[in-house]
Amino acid sequence: MFRILVKQPILRSSIGFKSNIYATQKFTTFPGLRSFSTSPTLSLIYKRSAKLKKAPVEMEEERKVLKDARTASDIEDIAKIKTLANNKYYQKTPLLLKPYMRSILLRPAPFIISIAILQQFLSIIPFLLLWYLFDQYEIKPPMLPENIVTKGIELMHNGLVNWDSEQGDKHRAEMSGAYAYATIRVLGPLIWLSAIMLAPFFDQFVIRSISRALKNSFNRFKAPKTKIPVE
Known part of the structure; x- marks a missing residue:
């Protein structure tokens, strides 16, 4: 039911004027009419939407x-x-x-194997390329530690025992190889960091692909061949 405010007339007394007094009166309704608060229109307009339950x-x-x-x-x-x-x-x-x-949590062993393979790959291939460049263009890299260069000369001297003189100057080849060895040793931390960064992708796209191919080949070879009956 609606209520409206009706201002009453000002009452006077012998003493003086009194304050305004407001009274409320009920708004009469006609029989057969439904109150707006209980009408279907209100339930359609102000119907609450169902709350979506949050997933755990x-x-x-x-x-x-x-x-x-x-x-x-x-x-x-x-x-x-x-x-x-x-x-x-x-x-x-x-x-x-x-x-x-x-990779560490799910596949720790392949992750370590990937790092080892990548470290060797990133060390041997650049070493061979640097050895070739240093020997062909007689490059001597500066700022290389002398102890590492000496270690490289010793390794190259022992590795080139069967060197043929027709292939070129042996001393030049030894020095070029020693410089390449020392350069790779200096770049060792960068090589290890690169191997760790590439390990998850190498495991996913190389080791897993090879193991999957070998597994499929083994299952295909192991599967019994069905013979077609001859009538």
Whole structure:
């Protein structure tokens, strides 16, 4: 029911004027009419929308972890990846370092093997290239430690025992190899850092691909051949 304010007339007394007095009177309704507060129009206009239930924290964390599972290797390890949703070390790891933390937690042995392979690859290939460049253009890199150069000369002298004189000057080849060896030793920390940074991707795209191909070949070879019956 609506209420309206009706101003009453000012009352006078023998002493003086009194303050204004307000009274409320009920607004009469006609029979058969429904109050606006209970009408269907009000329920349609002010109908509350259903509140969406928030997913539990565990499900939300699992969804974030599974969002990055896109490659074939991640799909194979989907059961292990789900466990990362409850791992506090993985959740606190910065986004840039999460591939490395995932490799350490899920595949520690292949991760270490990948680092070792990449370290050898990033050391041997640059060594051969530098040896060739130093020998062809007679380059002597400056600021190399003398003890490392001496160690390189000793290694090259023992390694070039069967050197043929027709291939060139042996002393020049030894010195070029020693300089290349010393340069690689100086760049050792950078090589190790590069190997660690590339290890998760090398494991995912090289080691996993090779192991998957070998596994498929073995299963194909092991599968029994069905013989077609001859009528």
